Amino acid sequence: MATRRSKHARRVLVLGGGIAGIAAALDLSQRGIAVTLVESRERLGGRASSFFDAKSGLWLDNCQHVTLGCCSAYLGLLSRLGVERAIRWDDEQYWVEAGGRTTVLRPGRLPAPMHGLPSFLRARFLTVAEKARIAGALAQMGLLRRFDHEAQTFGQLLDDLGQRDSERRKFWDPIIISACNLHPDRVSALPAIQVFQDAFLAGARASRMGVLMVPLGSIYERAREAIRNAGGRLILGESVARFGARVATLASGQTLDADAVICALPFEKAFLCAEDELKRRDERFAGLARMKHSPILGVHLFFDRPVMRLPHSVLVGRETQWLFRKDPEGKVIHAVVSAADGWMPLEPEEITRRVLGDLLACFPQAASAELRLSRPVKERRASFAYTPGFEALRPASVSEEADTPVLAGDYTSTGWPATMEGAARSGCSAAALFRRPERALV
Ligand SMILES: Cc1cc2nc3c(=O)[nH]c(=O)nc-3n(C[C@H](O)[C@H](O)[C@H](O)COP(=O)(O)OP(=O)(O)OC[C@H]3O[C@@H](n4cnc5c(N)ncnc54)[C@H](O)[C@@H]3O)c2cc1C
The missing domain is CATH 3.50.50.60 (FAD/NAD(P)-binding domain)
Known part of the structure; x- marks a missing residue:
């Protein structure tokens, strides 16, 4: 030591x-x-970081980076640089299913860790039985000593906590794949438990999501x-x-x-x-x-008209986990695919086709929009594989x-x-x- x-x-x-x-x-x-x-x-x-993209004539981020309210050292750094006001804080999370049905998860007035419970119980993308099983698992997860679970995968822990395929696909996968950049069946349970203990269950302030607007x-x-x-x-x-x-x-x-x-x-x-x-x-x-790496794919999409008015969306059960609106109208969208191993060999056209398929499945009204430009960015060494x-x-x-x-x-x-x-x-x-x-x- x-x-x-x-x-x-x-x-x-x-x-x-x-x-x-x-x-x-x-x-x-x-x-x-x-x-x-x-x-x-x-x-x-x-x-x-950002790079200058000659096709769009814009400075684009390699990928949308989000922070959480519990990230005190990073927020301290932004504040030292005088740029903390460039963060847009999203208290609400928008979960969108194929067909466009949207659930808004937002903190309520109850004290942590119950602050998110009322809106979770109203979630439309989960059945009553799924919510009951997830709530039970979350309650137990809040009490775990996370270092005791380092040697098992989060998938194994979910098995131990009685989680079935449907709630994994709809709820656990999107959160953990994007937060830990590995599928639950590969990621150690340690960082996954931390995501829930330090952020989602820790209170409204700790779990709110910060998106840089510059x-x-x-x-x-x-x-x-x-x-x-x-x-x-x-x-x-x-x-x-x-x-x-x-x-x-x-x-x-x-x-x-x-x-x-x-x-x-x-x-x-x-x-x-x-x-x-x-x-x-x-x-x-x-x-x-x-140590080994795990890749992330970010795709900048430029449309001729608005396709998503929400500030962001979690796509339920899709390979593209998140969409972020990058302009006030919703014509510029950034799509993120974490744990993107299977996407790395794909050509830009195929990547665009698949991401667009996910977007249109969840936002069918965007079908009339014309995609003017797509700019996929592959980051093969995005993070270590935890x-x-x-x-x-x-x-x-x-x-x-x-x-x-x-x-x-x-x-x-x-x-x-x-x-x-x-x-x-x-x-x-x-x-x-x-x-x-x-x-x-x-
Ligand atoms: C696509 C993507 C999406 C991500 N999304 C998020 C997110 O939403 N939220 C989040 O919190 N984190 C996210 N991350 C992770 C986050 O970006 C990293 O954890 C963090 O930036 C790592 O910082 P670092 O200083 O440790 O390493 P690095 O950023 O890798 O810094 C190392 C530096 O060393 C330089 N370097 C390399 N070799 C040499 C050399 N021989 N000589 C001199 N310099 C050298 C590199 O150019 C680099 O600038 C994401 C990462 C990627 C790639």
Whole structure:
């Protein structure tokens, strides 16, 4: 078990400019520590970012990213950057069935965990028997010690809780596939239980869904400015080729040294770029080599007229789990397919055909609309695959071993699934290990 040590550092190298790297670099630079952040792309943001799409002439997000009210570290980061008002908070959730029948799940006045019960009992997409079985399972789930269930899949837990195929397909699958990016039959029960305990059952504020109303990329413009204004240095468009405890060599051949290194690269790159000598003596790297990815597909759809007026929708029993309205009228829609392994080999035309099929099944009135443009974005390495046994592979941010880098990133031992919250937490915890030299405790 690694111990938390306070590190004296005047100069810290942060490798990787995703949310973990940004959170660490911002915190350190604002506390007067000289930070250099190295990012291989020209822009910050990593897996939660935007790109310029020449066909639409717009900045598009790689995928719709949502946050929840319980994501305190990520929301703290947005607030530090002064962009927390760019979030639209959806208290209600719209579940839409084939044919268009819609159920609105909303918090009521009862105290948590009962706050959602009255609207759940009115849900039209579930039978009375299904609701009874789901409510019973939720009540038990609220009381489970989630770490005791790490080694089983959520599917096995649902079996133990008496859940049948119909409620799985209609209720559990859409929630867990999108929250954990794996099918319930593959995902460890640990993160799935957490989704219910920390969000859905924790109260109206914890479970409300936040959707950014600006492109993700615009947030990082703020981050770049804030880090620079605090005296930090950003090296963008340069890849790290090798790193150790106090040094990084860039692909260009330049060597950067510092008092400490925070590695906020994705796990596969952290493993690839760590010095061999470091990997031999720092056992945290052994787990990284055994981690696997799970893909997500996002599809930007542009119609000639409004097709969905709801702010978002969960599509009951469809392969496309979520639709998000991206403009005030509902002509621009973003569709999300999580755990999208089967979609990765598909051509854009086939992806569009299938997603459009799901949309039209649930919004039949959209049949008269013309699809002007479809822009599928495949993210093969969207998240780590949180299967049973994964928790043991997650490295602590600091090692017992002397002369080792600090690790940050959503894959480290954050207590969270692969989320912006996990990434933000890891970056903040990594930065918190360092104290200004003149104030450092021995
Ligand atoms: C399609 C998709 C949808 C998602 N949806 C959600 C969601 O709705 N809600 C949510 O909370 N989370 C979501 N996530 C997960 C979330 O985006 C990630 O958990 C989070 O962004 C990870 O941040 P990170 O800093 O740990 O890693 P990364 O974002 O991977 O950051 C690592 C950085 O290192 C850089 N890098 C890589 N190699 C090198 C190198 N050799 N040298 C220098 N730099 C390098 C990368 O370019 C990157 O910027 C989604 C992810 C994807 C891909």
